[in-house]
Amino acid sequence: MKRLSACFLLGILVGCQKSEEAGLPAASSGPSAGSSAPAAAAAETASPAAAEAASSAAAPAAAAPTEPAPPSAAPAPSGAPASFKDGRSEPIAAAVGLGCEAKSLDGWLELLCRKKNGTGGHPVRAVLHDPSAEAAAEKPSEPAAAADAGEDPDAGPSNEVLADERGELRLVAPFRAEAKQSVTLEWTDTRYELQIDGTTAKLDWAGSVVSHRRACQELLDQNRARISDAQKLEGPEKVSTAEATRLPKFGVCQPAGLGSWALSLTRFAGAGEGAARALAFDIEVVRIDLEGKRSAAPLGTIEVAPGGLAISALNVYDFDDDGNDELIVPYELNALAAGAKPAAPSPVWTFSNGAVSAYAKAPSVSGGLGIEHLDHDMRPDIGSYGPFVAWLGADCGVKSCPSRVTGPKFYFHSVQDGSFSATDASATAALGRACGKKPAAIVVTAGSGVNVAQTAKNLVCARALGATREAIEGELAAKRADLCSGAATCALSSTFEAWLDAALPAELGSAVKP
Known part of the structure; x- marks a missing residue:
């Protein structure tokens, strides 16, 4: 069998059907904007790994045809659906960040990898591993046997199939009890192993080498030592055991293309x-x-109250399509010490010409940010609070003061030139969904107190939806006794009054009707 003499091998169809037939969004310049980058956050081991598995149903494989068919018209393996348009999405960890989408239908699994992954690499080939075939390949008589069968012994392994002419790679495999399949998926900048075992499937990063793993382990050890050393200090500098157990994970490598990213304590x-x-x-x-x-x-330097810093899994994407991946650092400053000023680190970083630097096109955020998925353009977006976030002390005014109060999230939509827009249709539509209708009242009372979180959201949403400053200011003044527990002024009312002067990252106007 020649290298590309069949559209499917060992029950797996590669690059033989249009993405439109699979019911997926039209291909774009980037990979799917999944919560994960080319790999989920690595476990705290010497070897970085992509994350977890997903499960579904399956059916048996079929024999390959003798001649290749055009990619748009190739038959599927016997019993496999011709289209996965109505299939169920399978959340295989790391797939989305690789520009792939997984679906299952009628006992089969489809993995469609677009022409670009999250770090800018393009799919190259899939190599299918079959123990019986590999054992047969080791027999000395195989070239002669291949010649006798009319095959070209120098054509390469029959279990290797390239991406199609659109640059896409498509696999259709049986997904059922006792079914097993291992496939090496290669991009121009990374490599993963797809493991199918019964009704589970997972993608494991296969790009690491010993020197890389050793460096990642050294970084992890250094961070563990720094945390341990902090617990041996004297006086206020000493970090208690309880404080040390509530920390984000530092020094953990996350695979990304031909390397890894991490956050490290100095x-x-x-x-x-x-x-x-x-x-x-x-x-x-x-x-x-x-x-x-x-x-x-x-x-940068971040100072928070104990337990006040949260960092989610790092995300990677090549936003400006220059072949250099960018790192998104999702974080939240949930609580500050009294009198402390909030840090505002850059939310996005890039690696270019051997150097790490802040990404020049990143949006300005305050208080934290999250990864969002505003549409199906296969690019991760960002959500943050703009200037509408404040950290309050125990005497903010109401009886039970939250450590932090925020308005709704504003959204920063990733666009093709690598920048972020807070005012395009995708971003404002998401803000409209967050705010809904213009609130009937700004200050929301709950029993004998005030619902601070809802009041904060109502104030900002009312501004975004076009309420006048005079109307909001008048209601805040009328409700000051509720906000300040009868006092003439307090930190909570002062915070809300300051929000009246803060610039809105985006406005809705008539985009959402009251």
Whole structure:
């Protein structure tokens, strides 16, 4: 059998059907905007790995035809659906960040990989591994046998199939109890192993080498040592065991293309006592290439109350399509020590010419950010609070003061030139969904108190929906006694009054009717 003499091998169809037939969005310049980058956050081991598995149903494989058919008209394996348009999405970890979408239907699994992954690489080929075929390939008589069968012994392995003429790679495989299949998927910048075992499937990063794994382990060990050392300090700088158990994971490599990203501590210590108690983090953004070389740049110093810093799984995407991946750092400053000023680190970083730096086209955020998926353009978007976030003390005014109060999230839609828009249709539509109708009242009472979170949201949404400053200011003045527990003024009412002067990242106007 010649290298491309069949559209499907070992029950797997590769590159033989249009994406439109699969019921997927039209191909774009980037991969799917999934919550994960080319891999989910790696476990705390020496070897970075892509994340978890997904499950579904399946059916048996069929024999391959003797001649290839055109990619748009190739027959599916016997019993497989001709189209997966009505299939169920299968959340195989790492697939979305690789520009792939998985669906199952009638006992089969389809994995369609678009022409570009999250780090800018293009799918190259799929190599199917079959134990019986590999054993047969080791027999000395195989070339002669191949010649006797009319095949070209120099044509390469029959289990290798390239991406189609559109640059897409499509696999259709049986997905049932006792079915097993291993496939190596290669992009121009990375490599993954697809493992199908019965009704589960997973993608494991296969791009690491010993030098890379060793460098990642060293980074993890350094961060563990720095946290341990902080617990041996004296006085206010000493970090308690309880404080140390509530930290984000530092020094953990996350695979991305031909390397890994991580956040690393360069300094960690406590400060202050009581309401002024804080933990100080000096953090750097680290990139480790496959040879183990480390590049880094300072993320900055962040001071929060104990337990006040949350960092979600890092995400990677090549926003400006220059072949260099960008790192998104999703974080939240949930609580600050009394009198502390919030840090505002860059939310997006890039690696270019061997150096790590802040991404120049990143949006300005405050208080934290999350990864959003506003549409099906296969690009991750960002959500943040703009200027509408504040950290309050225990005496903010109401009886039970939250540590942080925010308005609704504003959205920053990733666009083709690598920048982010808070005012295009996708971003404003998401804000409209978050706000809904113009609120009937700004200040929301709950029993004998005030619902601070809903009041904060109502105030900002009312502004975005076109309410006048005079109307909002008048209601805040009328409800000051509720906001301040009878006092003439308080931190909560002062915060809300300051929000009246803050610039809105986007406005809805008549986009959402009251």
